[in-house]
Amino acid sequence: MFRNHEYKLGWGRSKASQAYKALKKLIVYCEVPPCTRLDAIVISDVLNTSITPVREALIQLETEEYIASYGNGYYTQKLEVKKLSDQFDFIKVVLTHAFRENLYEHSKFVMLPSWDDYYLISEFLESFCESVAEATKNDRMRHYVHESILRTRYVRWLDLQRPERLSRIRGDASELLELLNRGAKDGAIANVDRQFSAVINTIPELVLEGNDRAGNTKESWLQTLSSNWAES
Numbered sequence: 653m654f655r656n657h658e659y660k661l662g663w664g665r666s667k668a669s670q671a672y673k674a675l676k677k678l679i680v681y682c683e684v685p686p687c688t689r690l691d692a693i694v695i696s697d698v699l700n701t702s703i704t705p706v707r708e709a710l711i712q713l714e715t716e717e718y719i720a721s722y723g724n725g726y727y728t729q730k731l732e733v734k735k736l737s738d739q740f741d742f743i744k745v746v747l748t749h750a751f752r753e754n755l756y757e758h759s760k761f762v763m764l765p766s767w768d769d770y771y772l773i774s775e776f777l778e779s780f781c782e783s784v785a786e787a788t789k790n791d792r793m794r795h796y797v798h799e800s801i802l803r804t805r806y807v808r809w810l811d812l813q814r815p816e817r818l819s820r821i822r823g824d825a826s827e828l829l830e831l832l833n834r835g836a837k838d839g840a841i842a843n844v845d846r847q848f849s850a851v852i853n854t855i856p857e858l859v860l861e862g863n864d865r866a867g868n869t870k871e872s873w874l875q876t877l878s879s880n881w882a883e884s
Contacts, residue, residue: 666705666708667701667702667705668704668705668706668708668709668712669709670705670881670884671695671699671701671705671706671708671709671881672708672709672712672713673880673884674699674877674880674881674883674884675690675695675709675710675713675877675880676713676718677880677884678873678876678877678880679713679718679719679728680718680802680803680805680806681805681806682731682806682862682863682865682866682869683866683869683872683873683876684728684866684869684873684876684877685728685866685867685868685869685870685873686728686729686730686731686863686866686867687727687728687729687730688727688728688870688873689725689726689727690710690719690725690726690727690728691725692706692707692710692726694874695874695877698874698877698878699877699878699881710726713726714726716799730859730863731806731807731858731859731862731863731866732859733855733856733859735803736803736804736807736855736858736859737852737855739800739803739804740800740804740848740851740852740855741848741852742796742797742800743781743797743800743801743804743848744844744845744848746781746784746785746788746793746797747781747784747844748841748844748845749788750784750785750787750788751784751832751837751840751841751844752837752841754837755784755787755788755789756783756784756787756832757787758829758832758833764776764822764825764826764829768818768822770809770812770813770818771809773812773818773821773822773825774805774808774809774812776825777808777821777825778801778805778808780825781797781801782794782797782798782801784797785797785798806862807855807858807859807862808851810858810861810862811851811854811858817854820850821847824843824846824847824850825847827843828840828843828844828847831843
C-alpha cells in the first residue's frame, strides 16, 4: 500500500523525481481532468526532458495508486467517495488512538489561526494531524497518515471554502485544543469523532464538485504541469 519512492537510491536528485513531484502536485490538487491519458511523449515534450524520467515518474505514481494503468497507458482517476471516506476515517482512528493512550502531549502554545483564511486553517489541520501521528512513534502509521492527508487535501480545501463549514470547523478545532489543554481525553475523542463524521457526510457533495472542477482543466493542465516542473 502506497509504496513510496524514498526507498530508491538517488531518487531525490533525479529528473524522474522532478517529474514525479510536478505530476503528483497536479493530481493532488485535481488540476487535470479525470480519466485523462498521461502520455509520456507529450509530457516529456512539454517539460523539455527525455521520456525516460517521465515514464519512471508515471510508474511510481501508479505504484502509489495516484494514477491507474489500463492497457498500455496511464490515466488519472476520479475522486471516489469510498476511498476518501476511508482515508479520513484512518486519520480519525489514529487521532483517537493517540488521545486514548495519552501518546500526544499537547502544547498550550499551539493555537488556531485567528483569521478566516481557509488555506491557513487547512495547513493547521494537516500539521496538527501530522504531529499527533508523529507522537505514536510508529513510522508506518505516520507514513499512512501523511499519505491520507495528501489524498484528502483537495476535498478538505473545497469543504473549507463553504462559509458555514469553515465556521463549524474553526469552532470544533478551537474546542479540541481547549479540551487537550485541560487533559479532557474523552471529550477530545468525542470532538474528533464529531468532526470527522461531519466531513465524511459531506464527501459525496465534495466529490461531485471536485470532479466537475477538475473536468474544466482540459485546456490548462499541461501548462500547469509545466509550471509545477519549474517549481519542483
